[in-house]
Amino acid sequence: MDALTLADELALLAHDDAGTNRLGWPGLDHGLAGALLLDLAVAGRVELVDDRLVVTDPAPVGRPLLDDALARIAGERKLRKPQDWVTRLAKDLPRRVLDGLVAAGVLRRESDRVFWVVPRTRYPSPTGTEPVVETEARQRMWAAIVGDGPVPPRTAALLGLTRAVRLHRTLFGDLPRQRVERRLDEIGAGDWGSAATRRAIEQTQAALLTATTAATAAAIAGATAAGA
Numbered sequence: 001m002d003a004l005t006l007a008d009e010l011a012l013l014a015h016d017d018a019g020t021n022r023l024g025w026p027g028l029d030h031g032l033a034g035a036l037l038l039d040l041a042v043a044g045r046v047e048l049v050d051d052r053l054v055v056t057d058p059a060p061v062g063r064p065l066l067d068d069a070l071a072r073i074a075g076e077r078k079l080r081k082p083q084d085w086v087t088r089l090a091k092d093l094p095r096r097v098l099d100g101l102v103a104a105g106v107l108r109r110e111s112d113r114v115f116w117v118v119p120r121t122r123y124p125s126p127t128g129t130e131p132v133v134e135t136e137a138r139q140r141m142w143a144a145i146v147g148d149g150p151v152p153p154r155t156a157a158l159l160g161l162t163r164a165v166r167l168h169r170t171l172f173g174d175l176p177r178q179r180v181e182r183r184l185d186e187i188g189a190g191d192w193g194s195a196a197t198r199r200a201i202e203q204t205q206a207a208l209l210t211a212t213t214a215a216t217a218a219a220i221a222g223a224t225a226a227g228a
Contacts, residue, residue, distance in 0.1 A: 019124030
C-alpha cells in the first residue's frame, strides 16, 4: 500500500497481537481524528489562527481520508478549534481506517461472538506476526526516544499523538517513565517543523486529551446511571 498515514500507524499501534483495540472508546475514535489533523498540519494544509484551525492550502493530499477532512474544514463557514474538529471527524473513523488496512492486506477482519452472544470484531495480522509497516513505525519511534538528536516531523507528530491518547506508556513500558516523558518534552519543543505547525500539533494534542477525558467521563456517568 501507499505510505501509511498517521491514522494508519495509530490504528496498528492501538491493536494488540490478537487484533483487539486496547485504546477502547473514545480513545481510538478521537485519536484517529487527531491523527488526520496532525497529518494535515505536517503537510502544510492547516494551521492555527487565534486558536482556530484554518486551511492554508486546499490542494488535495492524495489520500481519501485526509482529503475528506481537509474539504470539510475548508467548507465550514465558521472557524473552529481543533477540539471541535476532533469530535466532528471521529464518527465512523475507526471503521474507515481499519477497512483501508484490511483492503491493503495489512490486517484482516475476524468476527465472532463472546460467550456466543456479544458480537466482537478483531483485526489481527493475516500472517500471525506484526505487520512490517507497524514494526517500522515502532522502530522509528524507539530510535527517537532513546536518541538525543533531531526527529523528523512525522515521527515527532506520531510520538505526540501516542502521548495524547496515553498509548506511549504501553509502547515504551520497558523504559523508565521519567526518561520517556522528558524525551517527549524535548521532542515536542524541538526544532523539527515550522512554528505554525508545532502550534497546530500542540493544540490538537491538547484537544485530544480534553475530548477523550470528557467522553470517558460521560460514558462512566451513563453506565453509573444505568446501573442505579
